């Protein structure tokens with residue numbers, strides 16, 4: 083594995099254009115004092131860079147870059163296309179996005195452009211070309227940062243141009259309108275189309291909209307945003323070949339299928355804001371870090387943004403406790419980050435984000451937050467000398483994460499409301515509590531390197547993907563499939579005949595089960611499981627037809643009482659195929675995961691579940707991180723570890739001493 087940078091990157095978004103230039107020298111002095119290596123400059127600077135259409139003012143940016151360079155700070159230069167200036171809204175109101183109710187949104191916030199606006203794109207690409215030409219050889223330039231958080235506020239627009247683009251996208255996908263009719267199942271409710279021109283975006287409608295139309299709209303919208311990034315990067319590649327290009331992802335972001343985006347990033351970057359007041363927010367954060375590493379195929383990634391303390395966009399914005407920010411930062415490093423950046427460098431004095439914490443708070447340098455920022459910068463500078471930078475994070479368990487199943491399960495008409503992200507996270511959390519490192523994998527990936535593969539609620543699964551999972555188990559892998567998997571194909575058509583890929587499928591054979599009828603539970607209703615595995619579960623029950631598997635747990639009550647809840651089939655090659663027809667509670671999950679890990683031959687770092695504490699190994703160092711405000715004693719990989727509140731322990735990993 084090679085590192086992204088020659089040393090750990092540390093710093094944040096730098097918005098000098100919010101300030102009088104007299105402050106810029108002080109910024110550089112403070113950056114040096116905080117061991118800042120990197121500033122992300124110009125993310126929202128379009129109006130300052132192009133005050134009138136086609137009139138560019140880059141002198142101020144050049145001064146800033148020169149000062150940063152003189153101070154030894156490298157620059158991730160933004161293409162500044164995330165927020166078009168006021169003149170664009172005035173001259174070209176058709177660039178403004180339209181919501182699904184048909185309301186055109188106005189200027190005065192940010193990201194007010196339709197992803198399919200040709201006019202927006204034309205101006206954006208001209209700006210990118212000008213910036214790349216002017217600054218492509220600037221010695222401070224380390225990487226390009228296109229746009230900002232594509233889709234954060236506007237991930238789809240229902241304007242006329244977007245509808246035209248949707249039609250073109252559909253025509254490319256289906257070729258003939260009858261193929262669209264087949265895929266969308268338009269025999270239902272008189273929805274048949276006779277030409278692509280008749281197709282509209284799935285706007286607000288009298289009742290349930292066509293499920294495949296909704297799915298295609300999400301696919302299209304993700305693709306439309308990605309096309310913006312790709313268009314910018316094509317220019318950057320042309321003018322500054324070799325300078326890495328990135329954009330900041332938003333973790334488990336519903337509106338962009340990042341598996342399809344990742345190949346167009348030289349660096350996978352992420353923004354993550356765990357709620358300091360939420361005792362389990364580190365779980366979602368850990369999963370997000372693992373997702374970023376997985377998107378890059380295991381390569382190091384960059385934390386582009388986090389807050390050094392409170393944010394300003396929750397109802398209650400907790401400040402981070404002393405040490406908590408350090409714990410969050412080391413969580414990223416332990417899970418593969420080669421750099422830790424923040425939003426933002428200097429806390430704004432005006433505007434909508436003035437109450438969002440920053441590396442230099444309103445109180446200036448002599449503040450707790452800034453002292454912690456300085457201390458962390460020193461630590462990362464020192465860490466650069468070891469083996470962690472650039473190192474891989476080995477994982478022997480994978481969870482399949484599928485955006486299209488997320489989209490399908492989130493639709494209007496479903497068997498019952500299943501929160502896909504939450505379902506996945508509960509599986510993830512059970513593994514995290516045992517100190518097991520997880521990779522995420524896209525549906526259809528080669529999973530042969532993993533000892534265990536977990537497939538929670540992958541409702542949408544092609545026959546090929548289902549066959550591959552079956553083969554994984556038949557070839558000796560430990561496969562664990564959760565309820566609501568392989569119910570639909572990629573057109574959202576039902577796999578008829580006992581689900582799990584349909585009658586006679588290889589997946590039914592591998593698991594040794596079929597599903598006859600769903601019997602979802604009401605909210606807050608639990609069910610009790612008994613047998614070799616006993617405990618409480620929720621969300622789901624169904625009637626499992628066991629053909630060739632051992633029943634590990636049986637439903638004691640409810641509609642499916644007496645039927646199998648958890649099954650296991652031993653495969654010929656020494657593998658196993660588990661089916662879990664319900665959502666275990668935390669205790670039952672822990673018991674289930676213990677068995678699965680034993681089955682798969684995966685050694686857990688924690689002998690017992692350790693809620694609030696996590697561990698991972700990177701570059702021969704074992705990191706153990708306490709996310710609680712209490713001291714904790716744990717045994718990690720056989721070693722006694724004493725942790726302060728929010729403490730981080732680092733020691734040579736077993737086998738690396």
Ligand code: GLA
Pocket residue numbers: 230231353355387393394425435438
């Ligand atoms: C996002 C944006 C930043 C800023 C932060 C605030 O991550 O990219 O510009 O608005 O949120 O948390």
